[in-house]
Amino acid sequence: MIYKNSAVFDLETTGLDRQKDTILELAVLRIRNGYITGSYHELINPGRPIPPEITALTGITEEMTADCPPLRDVLLRFMTIIDRQTLLIGHNISFDLGFLDQKHRELWGVGIHHSFLDTRALCIKRFPYKSHKLEDVCKYLDIKHQGAHRAFQDVLATWEVAKRLWDEGAIADSNEGMAWYVNRILHYRKYAHDQPFVPEHGRLELIS
Secondary structure (H helix, E strand, C coil): CCEEEEEEEEEEEECCCCCCEEEEEEEEEEEECCCEEEEEECCCCCCCCCHHHHHHCCCCCCHHHCCCCCCHHHHHHHHHCCCCEEEEEEEEEEHHHHHHHHHHHHHCCCCCCCEEEEEHHHHHHHCCCCCCCHHHHHHHHHCCCCCCHHHHHHHHHHHHHHHHHHHHHCCCHHHHHHHHHHHHHHHHHHHHHCCHHHHHCCHHHHHH
């Protein structure tokens, strides 16, 4: 997918509960005119023990995060990289956005309001695979993906999947088509708190 103003992002967390758990790692690729123009990747000091099962899954240890910045500092940096018009792209992005929105509310009392696109939802619609996990989709599409369950490797892989979806015609080549794909996932309440995300964005600008 080629989009003028977008950011591919991914989180690793200490667990699955966005109210009880916290963010452990954040990575983002800034996309302008279809090209990666910048990136940001940071481990975060969670201020609490990292569960053994999370270390087993991600390889992230307490020693690795001991001298890392707190979540507040990392989110402040992240929010300077994107703007209100930025389309956020992720694989199973409801999970990441749920955490991002929750922690933003905890720190500053307000949620986030960005348009977003879920590559996993598009893969489910486009490809009849048994599994649509990122590592499995990459395997099916012959996309290199090393270091699954590490945020930076996952955003690199997600961007390749997004581009392949564009090439495969999974995203309509029109502003109206893109708007449908972007906004169709807003209807699921699990993606936000007591209401779906309702982003404030201008006209979607595509380039071919």
